[in-house]
Amino acid sequence: MIKFENVCKEYKANKTIVNGLLDINLEIQQGEFLAITGRSGAGKSTFLNLIGGLDQITRGKYYFQDKLLKQDSKSLARFRYENIGIIVQNYALINYKKVFDNIALPLVYKRKNIKEINEIVHRWAEYLEIKDKLNCFPNQLSGGECQRVAIARALCKNPSILLADEPTGALDYENKKIVLNILKELNQDGITILLSTHDYDMAKKTNRIITIETGQIINDSKI
Template sequence: MIEFINLEKEYKSKDKTVHALKNINLKINKGEIFGIVGYSGAGKSSLLRCVNYLEPPTSGQVIVDGQDLTQLTEKQIREVKRNIGMVFQHFNLLNSKTVYANVAMPLILAKKPKERIRERVIELLEFVGLADNLNDYPDQLSGGQKQRVGIARALATQPSILLCDEATSALDPQTTSSILQLLKKINEEYKITILMITHEMSVVSEICDRVAVMESGKIIEVGTVFEVFSKPKTETARKFVSTVMNDQFPPSIKEILKEGNRSKSIYQIRFFGQQTESPLISQVAKKFNVDITILFGNVTELQGQSFGNLIIEFIGDDIEIQRAINYLNHQQIHLKEVTSHAS
Protein backbone atom coordinates (compact mmCIF):
# COMPACT_ATOMS: atom_id res chain seq x y z
CA MET A 1 0.00 0.00 0.00
CA ILE A 2 2.76 2.47 1.03
CA GLU A 3 6.46 1.68 0.71
CA PHE A 4 9.60 3.74 1.19
CA ILE A 5 12.79 2.43 -0.42
CA ASN A 6 16.17 4.01 0.44
CA LEU A 7 14.36 7.29 1.01
CA GLU A 8 16.43 10.42 1.65
CA LYS A 9 15.30 13.99 2.21
CA GLU A 10 17.52 17.05 2.57
CA TYR A 11 16.58 20.67 3.18
CA LYS A 12 19.19 23.13 1.96
CA SER A 13 19.66 26.76 2.88
CA LYS A 14 22.51 29.19 2.34
CA ASP A 15 24.13 28.29 5.63
CA LYS A 16 23.55 24.56 6.03
CA THR A 17 21.99 21.33 4.85
CA VAL A 18 19.55 19.46 7.11
CA HIS A 19 19.41 15.71 6.48
CA ALA A 20 15.79 15.12 7.58
CA LEU A 21 15.36 11.52 6.35
CA LYS A 22 18.17 8.98 6.13
CA ASN A 23 17.86 5.71 4.21
CA ILE A 24 14.24 5.01 5.15
CA ASN A 25 13.04 1.50 4.23
CA LEU A 26 9.53 0.74 5.40
CA LYS A 27 6.39 -0.98 4.13
CA ILE A 28 2.87 -0.21 5.37
CA ASN A 29 0.34 -2.88 4.50
CA LYS A 30 -3.13 -2.34 3.09
CA GLY A 31 -5.74 -1.99 5.83
CA GLU A 32 -3.25 -1.31 8.65
CA ILE A 33 -3.32 1.42 11.23
CA PHE A 34 0.37 2.20 11.32
CA GLY A 35 1.94 4.58 13.85
CA ILE A 36 5.17 6.52 13.47
CA VAL A 37 6.42 7.87 16.79
CA GLY A 38 9.38 10.07 17.64
CA TYR A 39 10.42 13.24 19.39
CA SER A 40 10.32 16.66 17.70
CA GLY A 41 12.83 16.81 14.86
CA ALA A 42 12.93 13.04 14.38
CA GLY A 43 11.70 13.34 10.78
CA LYS A 44 8.11 12.12 11.24
CA SER A 45 6.36 14.97 9.44
CA SER A 46 8.89 14.97 6.60
CA LEU A 47 8.17 11.29 6.04
CA LEU A 48 4.42 11.90 6.05
CA ARG A 49 4.73 14.78 3.57
CA CYS A 50 6.60 12.49 1.18
CA VAL A 51 3.54 10.20 1.00
CA ASN A 52 1.27 12.93 -0.41
CA TYR A 53 4.22 14.51 -2.22
CA LEU A 54 4.03 17.82 -0.43
CA GLU A 55 7.77 17.17 -0.12
CA PRO A 56 9.44 15.33 -3.01
CA PRO A 57 12.30 13.15 -1.73
CA THR A 58 15.92 14.00 -2.47
CA SER A 59 16.49 10.39 -3.50
CA GLY A 60 14.91 6.97 -3.13
CA GLN A 61 11.38 5.78 -3.88
CA VAL A 62 7.90 6.46 -2.51
CA ILE A 63 5.48 3.80 -3.70
CA VAL A 64 1.74 4.34 -3.16
CA ASP A 65 -0.77 1.79 -4.43
CA GLY A 66 1.93 0.20 -6.56
CA GLN A 67 3.00 3.47 -8.21
CA ASP A 68 6.41 5.06 -7.66
CA LEU A 69 5.61 8.75 -7.15
CA THR A 70 9.15 9.76 -8.09
CA GLN A 71 8.51 8.48 -11.62
CA LEU A 72 5.13 10.12 -12.20
CA THR A 73 4.17 13.37 -13.91
CA GLU A 74 2.51 16.16 -11.92
CA LYS A 75 -0.85 15.19 -13.39
CA GLN A 76 -0.38 11.54 -12.42
CA ILE A 77 0.67 12.55 -8.91
CA ARG A 78 -2.54 14.60 -8.57
CA GLU A 79 -4.53 11.50 -9.49
CA VAL A 80 -2.76 9.46 -6.78
CA LYS A 81 -3.30 12.23 -4.22
CA ARG A 82 -7.06 12.04 -4.75
CA ASN A 83 -6.90 8.70 -2.96
CA ILE A 84 -5.11 10.22 0.05
CA GLY A 85 -6.97 12.08 2.81
CA MET A 86 -5.23 14.29 5.37
CA VAL A 87 -6.16 15.10 8.98
CA PHE A 88 -4.25 17.96 10.59
CA GLN A 89 -3.24 18.81 14.15
CA HIS A 90 -4.93 22.23 14.14
CA PHE A 91 -7.93 21.22 12.00
CA ASN A 92 -7.28 23.68 9.11
CA LEU A 93 -10.97 24.51 8.72
CA LEU A 94 -12.32 27.53 6.86
CA ASN A 95 -13.80 29.68 9.65
CA SER A 96 -15.97 31.66 7.23
CA LYS A 97 -17.65 28.47 5.98
CA THR A 98 -20.23 26.26 7.66
CA VAL A 99 -19.53 22.68 8.71
CA TYR A 100 -21.42 21.54 5.62
CA ALA A 101 -19.35 23.77 3.30
CA ASN A 102 -16.05 22.66 4.87
CA VAL A 103 -16.83 19.00 4.29
CA ALA A 104 -18.19 19.70 0.81
CA MET A 105 -15.11 21.66 -0.32
CA PRO A 106 -13.07 18.71 -1.75
CA LEU A 107 -16.14 17.52 -3.68
CA ILE A 108 -16.81 21.01 -5.03
CA LEU A 109 -13.19 21.24 -6.21
CA ALA A 110 -13.61 17.82 -7.84
CA LYS A 111 -16.71 19.25 -9.65
CA LYS A 112 -19.10 16.62 -8.36
CA PRO A 113 -22.87 17.11 -8.94
CA LYS A 114 -24.63 19.14 -6.23
CA GLU A 115 -26.99 16.32 -5.33
CA ARG A 116 -24.10 13.87 -4.97
CA ILE A 117 -22.22 16.39 -2.82
CA ARG A 118 -25.17 16.84 -0.47
CA GLU A 119 -25.72 13.10 -0.22
CA ARG A 120 -22.05 12.44 0.60
CA VAL A 121 -21.72 15.31 3.11
CA ILE A 122 -24.86 14.28 5.03
CA GLU A 123 -23.64 10.66 5.08
CA LEU A 124 -20.24 11.69 6.49
CA LEU A 125 -21.61 14.09 9.10
CA GLU A 126 -23.88 11.32 10.37
CA PHE A 127 -20.90 8.96 10.45
CA VAL A 128 -18.76 11.32 12.56
CA GLY A 129 -21.67 12.28 14.83
CA LEU A 130 -22.27 15.85 13.63
CA ALA A 131 -25.52 15.52 11.69
CA ASP A 132 -27.09 18.29 13.81
CA ASN A 133 -24.18 20.72 13.27
CA LEU A 134 -24.12 21.07 9.48
CA ASN A 135 -25.10 24.78 9.60
CA ASP A 136 -22.73 25.67 12.45
CA TYR A 137 -19.45 27.53 11.95
CA PRO A 138 -16.09 26.26 13.29
CA ASP A 139 -16.00 28.91 16.03
CA GLN A 140 -19.18 27.38 17.47
CA LEU A 141 -17.58 23.95 17.84
CA SER A 142 -15.39 22.28 20.45
CA GLY A 143 -11.92 21.02 19.56
CA GLY A 144 -13.16 17.47 19.22
CA GLN A 145 -16.03 18.54 16.97
CA LYS A 146 -13.64 20.53 14.78
CA GLN A 147 -11.46 17.47 14.36
CA ARG A 148 -14.51 15.40 13.43
CA VAL A 149 -15.26 17.94 10.71
CA GLY A 150 -11.65 17.66 9.54
CA ILE A 151 -11.95 13.87 9.42
CA ALA A 152 -15.24 14.04 7.51
CA ARG A 153 -13.63 16.41 5.01
CA ALA A 154 -10.65 14.07 4.60
CA LEU A 155 -13.06 11.22 3.80
CA ALA A 156 -15.17 13.18 1.31
CA THR A 157 -13.46 11.86 -1.84
CA GLN A 158 -13.47 8.25 -0.55
CA PRO A 159 -9.68 7.90 -0.16
CA SER A 160 -7.97 4.56 0.34
CA ILE A 161 -5.31 6.15 2.61
CA LEU A 162 -5.75 8.52 5.54
CA LEU A 163 -2.76 10.47 6.84
CA CYS A 164 -3.00 11.84 10.39
CA ASP A 165 -0.40 14.42 11.40
CA GLU A 166 -0.52 14.72 15.22
CA ALA A 167 -4.32 14.57 14.85
CA THR A 168 -5.01 14.37 18.60
CA SER A 169 -2.19 16.37 20.19
CA ALA A 170 -4.34 19.53 20.50
CA LEU A 171 -7.12 17.64 22.32
CA ASP A 172 -7.75 16.66 25.93
CA PRO A 173 -7.39 12.96 26.89
CA GLN A 174 -11.12 12.14 26.82
CA THR A 175 -11.64 13.78 23.44
CA THR A 176 -8.47 12.11 22.14
CA SER A 177 -9.88 8.71 23.02
CA SER A 178 -13.15 9.41 21.20
CA ILE A 179 -11.29 10.59 18.07
CA LEU A 180 -9.06 7.50 18.13
CA GLN A 181 -12.12 5.26 18.34
CA LEU A 182 -13.60 7.12 15.37
CA LEU A 183 -10.41 6.48 13.38
CA LYS A 184 -10.58 2.80 14.32
CA LYS A 185 -14.19 2.71 13.12
CA ILE A 186 -13.13 4.31 9.83
CA ASN A 187 -10.41 1.70 9.39
CA GLU A 188 -12.78 -1.18 10.09
CA GLU A 189 -15.86 -0.01 8.18
CA TYR A 190 -14.29 1.79 5.23
CA LYS A 191 -11.20 -0.47 5.03
CA ILE A 192 -8.96 2.60 4.86
CA THR A 193 -5.22 2.35 5.55
CA ILE A 194 -4.28 4.88 8.25
CA LEU A 195 -0.80 6.30 8.78
CA MET A 196 -0.50 8.17 12.08
CA ILE A 197 2.30 10.53 13.05
CA THR A 198 2.51 11.18 16.79
CA HIS A 199 4.83 11.85 19.71
CA GLU A 200 2.40 10.17 22.12
CA MET A 201 2.89 6.44 22.65
CA SER A 202 -0.55 6.25 24.26
CA VAL A 203 -2.06 7.02 20.84
CA VAL A 204 -0.09 4.15 19.31
CA SER A 205 -1.04 1.77 22.10
CA GLU A 206 -4.76 2.44 21.72
CA ILE A 207 -5.38 1.72 18.03
CA CYS A 208 -2.25 0.99 15.98
CA ASP A 209 -1.41 -2.45 14.55
CA ARG A 210 2.28 -1.72 14.02
CA VAL A 211 4.64 1.10 14.94
CA ALA A 212 7.95 2.52 13.76
CA VAL A 213 10.17 4.56 16.09
CA MET A 214 12.12 7.41 14.50
CA GLU A 215 15.19 9.26 15.74
CA SER A 216 17.44 11.76 13.93
CA GLY A 217 15.87 11.02 10.54
CA LYS A 218 16.19 7.25 10.82
CA ILE A 219 13.82 4.41 11.66
CA ILE A 220 15.49 2.75 14.62
CA GLU A 221 12.82 0.18 15.48
CA VAL A 222 9.71 -1.31 13.88
CA GLY A 223 7.31 -4.05 14.90
CA THR A 224 3.82 -4.87 16.10
CA VAL A 225 2.61 -2.79 19.02
CA PHE A 226 2.86 -5.89 21.22
CA GLU A 227 6.47 -6.56 20.13
CA VAL A 228 7.66 -3.01 20.72
CA PHE A 229 5.87 -2.68 24.06
CA SER A 230 6.94 -6.07 25.38
CA LYS A 231 10.58 -5.97 24.24
CA PRO A 232 11.73 -2.51 23.12
CA LYS A 233 15.17 -2.82 21.50
CA THR A 234 16.32 0.80 21.70
CA GLU A 235 16.56 3.32 24.51
CA THR A 236 14.26 5.74 22.68
CA ALA A 237 11.58 3.08 22.25
CA ARG A 238 11.96 2.10 25.91
CA LYS A 239 11.36 5.70 26.98
CA PHE A 240 8.24 5.96 24.85
CA VAL A 241 6.92 2.64 26.17
CA SER A 242 7.54 3.78 29.77
CA THR A 243 5.11 6.68 29.29
CA VAL A 244 2.31 4.14 28.88
CA MET A 245 3.52 1.19 30.93
CA ASN A 246 4.30 3.18 34.10
CA ASP A 247 7.44 1.13 34.77
CA GLN A 248 9.59 3.95 36.08
CA PHE A 249 11.13 3.19 39.47
CA PRO A 250 9.37 5.03 42.32
CA PRO A 251 11.53 7.21 44.62
CA SER A 252 11.08 4.66 47.42
CA ILE A 253 12.79 1.98 45.31
CA LYS A 254 15.70 4.31 44.57
CA GLU A 255 16.11 4.91 48.30
CA ILE A 256 16.19 1.16 48.95
CA LEU A 257 18.93 0.76 46.34
CA LYS A 258 21.02 3.37 48.13
CA GLU A 259 20.76 1.65 51.51
CA GLY A 260 23.93 -0.15 52.53
CA ASN A 261 22.25 -2.82 54.65
CA ARG A 262 20.10 -4.36 51.90
CA SER A 263 20.98 -7.49 49.96
CA LYS A 264 20.66 -5.61 46.67
CA SER A 265 19.22 -8.73 44.98
CA ILE A 266 16.53 -6.59 43.40
CA TYR A 267 15.06 -7.46 40.00
CA GLN A 268 12.43 -6.16 37.62
CA ILE A 269 10.09 -8.74 36.08
CA ARG A 270 7.81 -8.09 33.12
CA PHE A 271 4.94 -10.45 32.35
CA PHE A 272 2.92 -10.56 29.14
CA GLY A 273 -0.52 -11.91 28.31
CA GLN A 274 -1.56 -14.99 30.31
CA GLN A 275 1.71 -14.86 32.27
CA THR A 276 0.16 -12.07 34.39
CA GLU A 277 -2.28 -14.66 35.76
CA SER A 278 0.42 -17.20 36.70
CA PRO A 279 1.42 -17.52 40.41
CA LEU A 280 5.08 -17.57 39.39
CA ILE A 281 6.45 -15.64 42.37
CA SER A 282 4.83 -17.93 44.94
CA GLN A 283 6.02 -20.96 42.96
CA VAL A 284 9.63 -19.73 43.09
CA ALA A 285 9.41 -19.01 46.83
CA LYS A 286 8.16 -22.55 47.43
CA LYS A 287 10.62 -24.21 45.06
CA PHE A 288 13.75 -22.50 46.42
CA ASN A 289 14.87 -21.54 49.90
CA VAL A 290 14.35 -17.81 49.37
CA ASP A 291 11.97 -15.13 50.53
CA ILE A 292 10.63 -12.74 47.92
CA THR A 293 9.42 -9.24 48.73
CA ILE A 294 7.34 -7.37 46.14
CA LEU A 295 8.52 -3.76 46.31
CA PHE A 296 6.41 -2.39 43.45
CA GLY A 297 3.95 -3.71 40.89
CA ASN A 298 1.25 -2.87 38.36
CA VAL A 299 -0.66 -4.37 35.43
CA THR A 300 -1.44 -2.42 32.25
CA GLU A 301 -4.05 -3.42 29.68
CA LEU A 302 -2.96 -2.94 26.06
CA GLN A 303 -5.29 -3.83 23.17
CA GLY A 304 -6.68 -6.81 25.08
CA GLN A 305 -3.24 -7.95 26.31
CA SER A 306 -2.11 -7.65 29.93
CA PHE A 307 1.37 -6.35 30.75
CA GLY A 308 2.58 -6.88 34.32
CA ASN A 309 5.52 -5.08 35.89
CA LEU A 310 7.02 -6.12 39.24
CA ILE A 311 10.06 -5.06 41.22
CA ILE A 312 11.03 -7.79 43.71
CA GLU A 313 13.79 -8.39 46.23
CA PHE A 314 15.26 -11.83 46.89
CA ILE A 315 16.29 -12.50 50.49
CA GLY A 316 18.31 -15.58 51.38
CA ASP A 317 21.48 -17.52 50.64
CA ASP A 318 23.37 -16.33 47.55
CA ILE A 319 23.40 -19.81 46.00
CA GLU A 320 19.65 -20.26 46.46
CA ILE A 321 18.99 -16.78 45.10
CA GLN A 322 21.04 -17.57 42.00
CA ARG A 323 19.14 -20.85 41.52
CA ALA A 324 15.84 -18.95 41.71
CA ILE A 325 17.11 -16.38 39.18
CA ASN A 326 18.28 -19.13 36.81
CA TYR A 327 14.84 -20.73 37.04
CA LEU A 328 13.08 -17.45 36.25
CA ASN A 329 15.39 -16.86 33.27
CA HIS A 330 13.99 -20.03 31.69
CA GLN A 331 10.38 -18.82 31.99
CA GLN A 332 8.51 -16.77 29.40
CA ILE A 333 9.24 -13.47 31.15
CA HIS A 334 11.68 -10.57 31.00
CA LEU A 335 13.99 -10.46 34.05
CA LYS A 336 16.47 -7.64 34.66
CA GLU A 337 18.62 -6.82 37.67
CA VAL A 338 17.97 -3.39 39.15
CA THR A 339 21.06 -1.39 40.11
CA SER A 340 21.58 1.84 42.01
CA HIS A 341 21.82 3.61 38.64
CA ALA A 342 18.27 2.60 37.63
CA SER A 343 16.00 5.40 36.55
Protein backbone atom coordinates in the same frame (compact mmCIF):
# COMPACT_ATOMS: atom_id res chain seq x y z
CA MET B 1 0.67 -1.05 -1.06
CA ILE B 2 3.46 1.41 -0.20
CA LYS B 3 7.16 0.75 -0.59
CA PHE B 4 9.98 3.16 0.20
CA GLU B 5 13.44 2.33 -1.12
CA ASN B 6 16.29 4.37 0.31
CA VAL B 7 14.10 7.42 0.55
CA CYS B 8 15.79 10.65 1.64
CA LYS B 9 14.31 14.07 2.16
CA GLU B 10 16.54 17.10 2.36
CA TYR B 11 15.39 20.62 3.06
CA LYS B 12 17.40 23.65 2.12
CA ALA B 13 17.25 26.27 4.86
CA ASN B 14 19.45 29.38 4.86
CA LYS B 15 21.84 27.78 2.37
CA THR B 16 22.39 24.77 4.58
CA ILE B 17 20.92 21.35 4.02
CA VAL B 18 18.73 19.84 6.72
CA ASN B 19 18.07 16.11 6.70
CA GLY B 20 14.36 15.54 7.08
CA LEU B 21 14.60 11.80 6.45
CA LEU B 22 17.59 9.58 5.76
CA ASP B 23 17.58 6.33 3.84
CA ILE B 24 14.15 5.05 4.73
CA ASN B 25 13.28 1.50 3.64
CA LEU B 26 9.88 0.12 4.50
CA GLU B 27 6.71 -1.46 3.24
CA ILE B 28 3.16 -0.74 4.34
CA GLN B 29 0.38 -3.16 3.46
CA GLN B 30 -3.18 -2.24 2.66
CA GLY B 31 -5.36 -2.19 5.78
CA GLU B 32 -2.58 -1.40 8.25
CA PHE B 33 -3.18 0.94 11.18
CA LEU B 34 0.19 2.47 11.83
CA ALA B 35 1.58 5.04 14.25
CA ILE B 36 4.70 7.13 13.67
CA THR B 37 6.24 8.25 16.92
CA GLY B 38 9.35 10.21 17.81
CA ARG B 39 10.46 13.48 19.36
CA SER B 40 9.69 16.90 18.00
CA GLY B 41 11.80 17.43 14.87
CA ALA B 42 12.40 13.70 14.39
CA GLY B 43 10.77 13.65 10.96
CA LYS B 44 7.19 12.46 11.56
CA SER B 45 5.45 15.15 9.52
CA THR B 46 8.09 14.85 6.81
CA PHE B 47 7.37 11.13 6.62
CA LEU B 48 3.59 11.61 6.34
CA ASN B 49 4.03 14.39 3.80
CA LEU B 50 6.11 12.15 1.55
CA ILE B 51 3.69 9.22 1.89
CA GLY B 52 0.80 11.53 1.03
CA GLY B 53 2.58 13.07 -1.95
CA LEU B 54 2.41 16.53 -0.37
CA ASP B 55 6.14 16.94 -0.81
CA GLN B 56 8.74 15.51 -3.18
CA ILE B 57 11.36 13.03 -2.07
CA THR B 58 14.95 14.13 -2.69
CA ARG B 59 16.42 10.69 -3.40
CA GLY B 60 15.22 7.11 -3.45
CA LYS B 61 12.10 5.46 -4.79
CA TYR B 62 8.45 5.43 -3.79
CA TYR B 63 6.33 2.58 -5.13
CA PHE B 64 2.57 2.75 -4.77
CA GLN B 65 0.73 -0.47 -5.61
CA ASP B 66 3.92 -1.77 -7.26
CA LYS B 67 4.26 1.21 -9.55
CA LEU B 68 6.95 3.85 -9.23
CA LEU B 69 5.35 7.09 -8.12
CA LYS B 70 6.85 9.93 -10.14
CA GLN B 71 7.74 12.92 -8.02
CA ASP B 72 6.80 15.77 -10.35
CA SER B 73 4.09 18.00 -8.95
CA LYS B 74 1.48 16.96 -11.50
CA SER B 75 1.88 13.23 -10.78
CA LEU B 76 1.79 13.87 -7.04
CA ALA B 77 -1.33 16.02 -7.27
CA ARG B 78 -3.09 13.27 -9.19
CA PHE B 79 -1.92 10.64 -6.69
CA ARG B 80 -3.23 12.70 -3.76
CA TYR B 81 -6.50 13.40 -5.46
CA GLU B 82 -7.15 9.72 -6.17
CA ASN B 83 -5.87 8.06 -3.02
CA ILE B 84 -5.18 10.25 -0.03
CA GLY B 85 -7.24 11.77 2.76
CA ILE B 86 -5.35 14.10 5.06
CA ILE B 87 -6.08 15.37 8.54
CA VAL B 88 -3.49 18.05 9.17
CA GLN B 89 -2.19 19.30 12.51
CA ASN B 90 -4.56 21.95 14.01
CA TYR B 91 -7.45 20.99 11.70
CA ALA B 92 -6.84 23.71 9.04
CA LEU B 93 -10.53 24.53 8.71
CA ILE B 94 -11.53 27.62 6.77
CA ASN B 95 -13.01 30.01 9.29
CA TYR B 96 -15.21 32.02 6.94
CA LYS B 97 -16.87 28.91 5.56
CA LYS B 98 -19.57 26.96 7.36
CA VAL B 99 -18.92 23.41 8.53
CA PHE B 100 -20.91 22.05 5.58
CA ASP B 101 -18.71 23.89 3.07
CA ASN B 102 -15.51 22.92 4.88
CA ILE B 103 -16.44 19.24 4.62
CA ALA B 104 -17.62 19.61 1.03
CA LEU B 105 -14.38 21.21 -0.20
CA PRO B 106 -12.73 18.08 -1.69
CA LEU B 107 -16.03 17.19 -3.38
CA VAL B 108 -16.21 20.61 -4.99
CA TYR B 109 -12.70 20.00 -6.33
CA LYS B 110 -13.90 16.65 -7.58
CA ARG B 111 -16.72 18.46 -9.40
CA LYS B 112 -19.47 16.40 -7.80
CA ASN B 113 -22.99 17.74 -8.28
CA ILE B 114 -24.91 19.44 -5.47
CA LYS B 115 -27.15 16.44 -4.80
CA GLU B 116 -24.18 14.11 -4.39
CA ILE B 117 -22.31 16.62 -2.24
CA ASN B 118 -25.33 16.99 0.02
CA GLU B 119 -25.72 13.25 0.39
CA ILE B 120 -22.02 12.58 1.13
CA VAL B 121 -21.58 15.49 3.56
CA HIS B 122 -24.69 14.50 5.51
CA ARG B 123 -23.63 10.86 5.63
CA TRP B 124 -20.21 11.66 7.15
CA ALA B 125 -21.59 14.37 9.43
CA GLU B 126 -24.05 11.86 10.80
CA TYR B 127 -21.35 9.24 11.28
CA LEU B 128 -19.14 11.73 13.13
CA GLU B 129 -22.05 13.19 15.13
CA ILE B 130 -21.69 16.75 13.88
CA LYS B 131 -24.85 16.90 11.80
CA ASP B 132 -26.34 19.64 14.00
CA LYS B 133 -23.21 21.74 13.41
CA LEU B 134 -23.30 21.87 9.61
CA ASN B 135 -24.55 25.46 9.61
CA CYS B 136 -22.05 26.70 12.18
CA PHE B 137 -18.71 28.33 11.54
CA PRO B 138 -15.57 26.58 12.86
CA ASN B 139 -15.05 29.17 15.62
CA GLN B 140 -18.43 28.14 17.07
CA LEU B 141 -17.21 24.57 17.66
CA SER B 142 -15.18 22.83 20.33
CA GLY B 143 -11.74 21.41 19.55
CA GLY B 144 -13.08 17.87 19.39
CA GLU B 145 -15.84 18.94 17.02
CA CYS B 146 -13.33 20.76 14.78
CA GLN B 147 -11.26 17.60 14.65
CA ARG B 148 -14.31 15.59 13.61
CA VAL B 149 -15.06 18.13 10.86
CA ALA B 150 -11.47 17.73 9.64
CA ILE B 151 -11.94 13.95 9.65
CA ALA B 152 -15.21 14.24 7.72
CA ARG B 153 -13.50 16.46 5.15
CA ALA B 154 -10.68 13.94 4.73
CA LEU B 155 -13.09 11.04 4.34
CA CYS B 156 -15.70 12.39 2.01
CA LYS B 157 -13.62 11.77 -1.09
CA ASN B 158 -13.36 8.13 -0.12
CA PRO B 159 -9.58 7.77 0.18
CA SER B 160 -7.81 4.42 0.40
CA ILE B 161 -5.22 5.93 2.77
CA LEU B 162 -5.94 8.29 5.63
CA LEU B 163 -3.05 10.33 7.02
CA ALA B 164 -3.44 12.07 10.36
CA ASP B 165 -0.72 14.34 11.74
CA GLU B 166 -1.14 14.51 15.53
CA PRO B 167 -4.91 13.97 15.31
CA THR B 168 -5.39 14.13 19.06
CA GLY B 169 -2.66 16.64 19.92
CA ALA B 170 -5.07 19.37 21.00
CA LEU B 171 -7.78 17.20 22.50
CA ASP B 172 -8.76 16.26 26.04
CA TYR B 173 -8.96 12.64 27.17
CA GLU B 174 -12.63 12.10 26.24
CA ASN B 175 -12.28 13.56 22.75
CA LYS B 176 -9.04 11.64 22.22
CA LYS B 177 -10.92 8.44 22.94
CA ILE B 178 -13.72 9.40 20.55
CA VAL B 179 -11.31 10.23 17.70
CA LEU B 180 -9.26 7.09 18.29
CA ASN B 181 -12.40 4.94 18.19
CA ILE B 182 -13.47 6.58 14.94
CA LEU B 183 -10.06 5.88 13.38
CA LYS B 184 -10.19 2.28 14.59
CA GLU B 185 -13.63 1.77 13.13
CA LEU B 186 -12.56 3.27 9.79
CA ASN B 187 -9.56 0.97 9.74
CA GLN B 188 -11.84 -2.01 10.38
CA ASP B 189 -13.83 -0.87 7.35
CA GLY B 190 -10.65 -1.26 5.27
CA ILE B 191 -9.01 2.17 5.19
CA THR B 192 -5.24 2.16 5.68
CA ILE B 193 -4.43 4.65 8.44
CA LEU B 194 -1.14 6.31 9.27
CA LEU B 195 -1.00 8.70 12.16
CA SER B 196 1.79 10.59 13.83
CA THR B 197 1.70 11.07 17.56
CA HIS B 198 3.78 12.00 20.58
CA ASP B 199 1.37 10.05 22.70
CA TYR B 200 2.57 6.53 23.33
CA ASP B 201 -0.79 5.42 24.76
CA MET B 202 -2.40 6.42 21.48
CA ALA B 203 0.31 4.66 19.44
CA LYS B 204 -0.28 1.46 21.41
CA LYS B 205 -3.86 1.33 20.14
CA THR B 206 -2.65 0.85 16.55
CA ASN B 207 -1.26 -2.35 14.97
CA ARG B 208 2.26 -1.15 14.19
CA ILE B 209 4.53 1.48 15.70
CA ILE B 210 7.39 3.05 13.80
CA THR B 211 9.74 5.22 15.84
CA ILE B 212 11.81 7.85 14.07
CA GLU B 213 14.86 9.62 15.46
CA THR B 214 16.81 12.28 13.54
CA GLY B 215 15.28 11.18 10.26
CA GLN B 216 15.86 7.45 10.66
CA ILE B 217 13.68 4.55 11.69
CA ILE B 218 15.04 3.21 14.97
CA ASN B 219 12.21 0.82 15.72
CA ASP B 220 9.44 -0.86 13.76
CA SER B 221 7.23 -3.21 15.71
CA LYS B 222 3.93 -4.91 15.02
CA ILE B 223 1.54 -5.21 17.93
